[in-house]
Amino acid sequence: MEILSEAENTVRTLSGSVATIGSYDGIHMGHRKVIEALNSQAKALGVPSVVVTFDQHPALIVRPETAPLLLTNLELKLALLEELGVDVVYVIHFDQERSKEDAGEFAENLLVRTLKVRGVFVGEDFHFGRGRSGDLKLLRNLGAKAKFEAKGVILTPVRDALGSRHVDADLPISSSLVRSYVAAGRVEESWKLLGRPHCLRGVVVGGDKRGSTQLGYPTANLEIPNGLAVPSDGIYVGYLRLRGGTVELRAAISIGSRPTFYALGAKRLIESFVLDFDENLYGSEVEVGFYQFLREQAVFDGPEALSEQIALDVAMARRFVPRTRSRHLTW
Numbered sequence: 080m081e082i083l084s085e086a087e088n089t090v091r092t093l094s095g096s097v098a099t100i101g102s103y104d105g106i107h108m109g110h111r112k113v114i115e116a117l118n119s120q121a122k123a124l125g126v127p128s129v130v131v132t133f134d135q136h137p138a139l140i141v142r143p144e145t146a147p148l149l150l151t152n153l154e155l156k157l158a159l160l161e162e163l164g165v166d167v168v169y170v171i172h173f174d175q176e177r178s179k180e181d182a183g184e185f186a187e188n189l190l191v192r193t194l195k196v197r198g199v200f201v202g203e204d205f206h207f208g209r210g211r212s213g214d215l216k217l218l219r220n221l222g223a224k225a226k227f228e229a230k231g232v233i234l235t236p237v238r239d240a241l242g243s244r245h246v247d248a249d250l251p252i253s254s255s256l257v258r259s260y261v262a263a264g265r266v267e268e269s270w271k272l273l274g275r276p277h278c279l280r281g282v283v284v285g286g287d288k289r290g291s292t293q294l295g296y297p298t299a300n301l302e303i304p305n306g307l308a309v310p311s312d313g314i315y316v317g318y319l320r321l322r323g324g325t326v327e328l329r330a331a332i333s334i335g336s337r338p339t340f341y342a343l344g345a346k347r348l349i350e351s352f353v354l355d356f357d358e359n360l361y362g363s364e365v366e367v368g369f370y371q372f373l374r375e376q377a378v379f380d381g382p383e384a385l386s387e388q389i390a391l392d393v394a395m396a397r398r399f400v401p402r403t404r405s406r407h408l409t410w
């Protein structure tokens with residue numbers, strides 16, 4: 080997969096392509112369908128498939144106060160697109176100036192001059208350019224002049240991933256819906272909509288050592304990453320994977336501020352107790368993924384009572400069988 084990055088000055092002109100534009104946060108099951116259609120049209124026409132996306136989510140620039148917490152950073156998004164067999168990713172450098180660009184000019188420069196598109200796929204509700212004035216209609220008009228077809232993709236309904244009895248069955252799968260499941264701790268639903276467990280990556284930081292000394296359950300701790308969607312406080316079954324590794328280690332994960340020990344709440348952390356593992360992970364880069372919510376954070380009478388509960392959590396984690404095998408991308 081080739082990456083054409085505006086910020087890194089690696090953009091070149093293509094001699095033909097089919098493209099899709101969007102934030103593609105999470106690369107969920109709906110996104111996957113669009114990209115499969117994109118790839119198959121690219122094959123049929125003998126041109127590369129191109130995903131045009133942004134180095135920063137546009138909302139971070141346009142409305143930072145209400146910008147969403149994201150499911151993927153650019154690094155993970157690129158790895159997921161590569162796994163899907165996308166030929167080229169064009170990374171727009173999204174900044175203030177970009178947000179004010181005229182939609183028509185943007186589309187003509189990018190799609191016609193640089194990518195020489197023969198087909199464009201966007202979500203039915205996609206908007207772009209100054210004041211969100213660019214839409215499918217604008218792309219269709221441009222396509223009539225520049226000889227490409229603009230296709231509005233019908234968004235995949237939630238029922239396809241969660242079944243027709245789910246309360247949200249009639250909604251389309253969207254990044255914002257997945258984010259809302261993650262924020263509510265509903266990680267099984269986010270797993271199904273993403274087609275992979277939601278995960279976070281970071282460097283293991285030192286903790287207050289109570290886990291190993293008082294509880295008998297030492298944890299590998301991650302700080303809450305900036306700008307990313309973190310499951311709500313609670314205890315989860317999940318996995319931990321070391322960077323460079325393909326083995327997923329089963330973990331009982333606690334997200335929260337240890338209310339048993341800090342009445343006012345300490346710093347919120349993501350603490351993973353890794354089953355059957357006794358290496359020190361301090362300073363290692365790890366990925367932590369979430370399969371199942373077990374329970375809320377609780378206040379216990381003391382370390383012994385908490386320890387007994389953690390033993391039960393760990394037993395649950397041990398018995399847990401993932402309904403699909405995760406594919407671990409090179410990282």
Ligand code: RBF
Pocket residue numbers: 286287288289290294296298314331332333336337338339340350351352375376377378379385389392393
């Ligand atoms: N701390 C709490 O105050 N309440 C809890 O319910 C709680 N549950 C936990 C469950 C698991 C599986 C693990 C690994 C930790 C949990 N903790 C909980 C966090 C614990 O207090 C913390 O790991 C130690 O205090 C060390 O920072």
Ligand code: MG
Pocket residue numbers: 285286287288290297298299300350
């Ligand atoms: Mg710890």
